Amino acid sequence: MKLWFIDTGGAGEPIVLLHANTGTSAAWESQIEAFSQAGYRVIAFDRKGWGKSMANPATGAQPGSIAGDLDALVDHLKLGTFHLLGVAGGGFVALDYAAWRPERLRSLIVGGSTGMIEDKVIADFSTRIAIPDIRKQSAHYREIGPSYRGANPEGVRRWIEIDEHARQPGVAFQPPLRIPNTLAKIATIPTATLVIAADADLLAPPALMRIWAAHMKNHEWAVIHDAGHAMAWEQPGRFNDIVLDFLARH
Numbered sequence: 001m002k003l004w005f006i007d008t009g010g011a012g013e014p015i016v017l018l019h020a021n022t023g024t025s026a027a028w029e030s031q032i033e034a035f036s037q038a039g040y041r042v043i044a045f046d047r048k049g050w051g052k053s054m055a056n057p058a059t060g061a062q063p064g065s066i067a068g069d070l071d072a073l074v075d076h077l078k079l080g081t082f083h084l085l086g087v088a089g090g091g092f093v094a095l096d097y098a099a100w101r102p103e104r105l106r107s108l109i110v111g112g113s114t115g116m117i118e119d120k121v122i123a124d125f126s127t128r129i130a131i132p133d134i135r136k137q138s139a140h141y142r143e144i145g146p147s148y149r150g151a152n153p154e155g156v157r158r159w160i161e162i163d164e165h166a167r168q169p170g171v172a173f174q175p176p177l178r179i180p181n182t183l184a185k186i187a188t189i190p191t192a193t194l195v196i197a198a199d200a201d202l203l204a205p206p207a208l209m210r211i212w213a214a215h216m217k218n219h220e221w222a223v224i225h226d227a228g229h230a231m232a233w234e235q236p237g238r239f240n241d242i243v244l245d246f247l248a249r250h
Contacts, residue, residue, distance in 0.1 A: 001054065001055045001056060001069070002054050002056070003046075004045060005025070006028075006032065006045070008032065008042045008043075011041070013040055013041065013082070013106065014041045014080075014082035014083065015040050015042055015082060015083040015084070015247070016044070016070065016079075016083070017031060017044040017085050017086075018044075018087070018091070019044065019047070019089075020089050021173055022143055023159070023163050023166050024050050024052075027159070027162055027233060028042075031085075031240060034240040035240070040083075043079075045069075045070075045073060048064075050168065051165075054168075065093075066175045066177070067093055067097040067178050071097070071100075071104075080104075081104055083106045083107045083247055083250070084097060084098065084107070085109040085111070085243065086109070087111040087113065087232055088111075088112050088113050088143075088204070088229060090113075091110040091112070091113025092113065092114075092115060092116035092181060094108060094109075095108075095110065095115050095185075095186050098186075098191050098193075099181075099185050099188055107191060107192045107246065107247065108189070109193070110195055111196035111198075111232060111239070112196065112198055112201055112232075113204050113209070114126060114203065114204045114208060115181055116174070117181050117182060117183060117186070118180045119183045121183075121211060122183075122211060122212060125211065126203075126208070129202070134202075138160065140159060143203075144156060144159060144234060145198070145200035145226065146228070148235075186216060187215045189216060191218070192220075192250045193219040194220050194221075194222065195209060195220070195221050195222070196223070196231065196242060197222070197223050197224070198223070198225075198228060198231040200226055200227055201227070201228055201231070204229065222242045224239060
């Protein structure tokens with residue numbers, strides 16, 4: 001596999017960004033600029049089967065997990081310890097990695113994510129809030145909040161453009177994890193963690209995220225108001241401020 005990544009370089013503390021199931025590393029444009037200007041070395045990559053990260057079918061089946069790909073990238077870049085930020089589907093991977101390699105993390109940030117937690121309490125909650133046939137519609141209806149859709153048509157157009165060129169044909173929508181995420185698994189994570197919810201999120205509303213966040217050993221909580229599932233895209237200023245404040249303390 002060839003893994004496509006962006007690296008701002010420099011001597012600052014590294015922070016690795018994990019994109020959502022919709023979109024690629026291109027969706028992190030505002031975060032890469034803000035975090036690098038704040039002095040951090042920012043790294044983002046397209047996960048296997050997304051964007052420009054290409055598996056080579058001539059080598060056979062492509063086993064492994066996104067957490068394993070991340071670990072290989074960390075070794076390649078000789079990062080040592082780093083901050084890890086994942087939103088939505090990227091949050092699934094962030095939790096998977098944090099439970100596996102906590103010694104490598106300075107801090108953990110998860111935004112707008114169900115965590116892909118397999119426990120019944122999360123599955124039942126997700127079933128109760130599911131909007132019938134919403135996944136048959138364009139992804140931006142479920143991912144982007146109504147205020148942003150109404151106020152920023154150009155931003156919506158760009159988000160759709162990134163998503164339409166994100167996933168390669170035949171690639172599963174959900175990222176492969178090393179082992180399933182469960183409440184018991186994430187309860188073992190010792191890393192200082194920031195959990196960010198958005199109050200107009202149709203997929204991972206604050207009440208759902210509070211269920212799994214309560215099982216984290218060491219977490220802080222933040223809510224971005226009037227934003228949907230794509231919180232970092234819709235309100236980059238507010239999102240970046242919350243993250244940078246947390247990073248400065250860890």
